[in-house]
Amino acid sequence: NTKLRNLSLTNNKLRAAGITAMSDGLQRNTALRVLDVSGNSINAEGGLAIAELLRANDAIEHLNAARNYLSDAIPRIGHALSTRSRQMRLLDLSSNRIDGPICRQLAQILEGNRITVACLSLEDNDLGDAGMVPLYHAVKGTNTQFLDLSATGLTHRSGVVVADLMTSCPILNSLQLDGNNLGDDAGVEIASGYGQSQGLTAINLERCGIGSRTVAALCDAFAKHR
Template identity: 35%
Template structure:
């Protein structure tokens, strides 16, 4: 199934969107599609969400992204990609200049993968949306991403909901938002943020003029932090 579609993609020159979400593509199918992505010149959107793809498939797709010049959206959410796959995709982002949306929600990426993606953000100048919700990123990864955002000037949406970021990571992100001029949406829902993190973000909001959406739902912010934000 997936392999046959991959072979077709190598010669097809009209298809722009391929949605294979919630199938059983797995690594073998992912590798086949990665080879197709290397030669296909029309596909702009590829959805592989919920397909049991692990690092092997993720790494193959990353290699495909290094040479592909047309794909703008890649959805790898709800798979089994860990730090190795995250690092491979980060390396691809350093050279790819067409991808605008990368969705890695609900994988198993922790701080190592987060740090690699943060380094990629320092040099990538096309990605506008990075979705890392429901992974295993803690303060170390959050701080690294904050450093990446200090120099990145294209990312407009960053989703870090449902990770393990506490006040320490959020305070560094808050400092970054004082200088970042492009991020418009930041999702930090369901992390481990308390009043001090909320207060740090409140100080940032007095200065930042680009952020339009900030999601802090499901954290541990009390009335004190709420007053600061209000």
């Protein structure tokens, strides 16, 4: 079928067997642009099938694989992206049990191959401060426009790194940080980063433990963007 452009299978029970069969069937569909397999109990074995699909069919620009169990397959998905002639516009890997070491592997692949993902979501994964550092190096200087790091286990230690990211991504316009225990120390750094940023139009700092110091720093940053 060369006419199917958008396929949504969210919240089903594909699991590894289903995604493997589907991957085989879609590899030659060069019209497919958007694939949503979120919430399908897909494990790392199924993640390998997703990686193979991305490698074989670089027409796909949007992949939502959130709320699965891809975990150890994430680096293979990263390697698949490195073989493509077309960059991904959206890659949603939220809630996939990605920890700091796995994030580091993915980030090193992205950085080493100069891969840009326009919209990257890693929400609700335990990246931690250790995962944030390599991710920063992977994203800085790229054309990433949207980055979701909500509930990723970041603390005050990531404040400087996040601030540097805000100033080193020239067209980043949305940064989601809600649900991280950043506190005022990181909040002040992030506010400073916003003050020096170029295109940020949306920052989410809900449930981040920030207080009056961050608010004051944000007010100073707002003044710089008048």
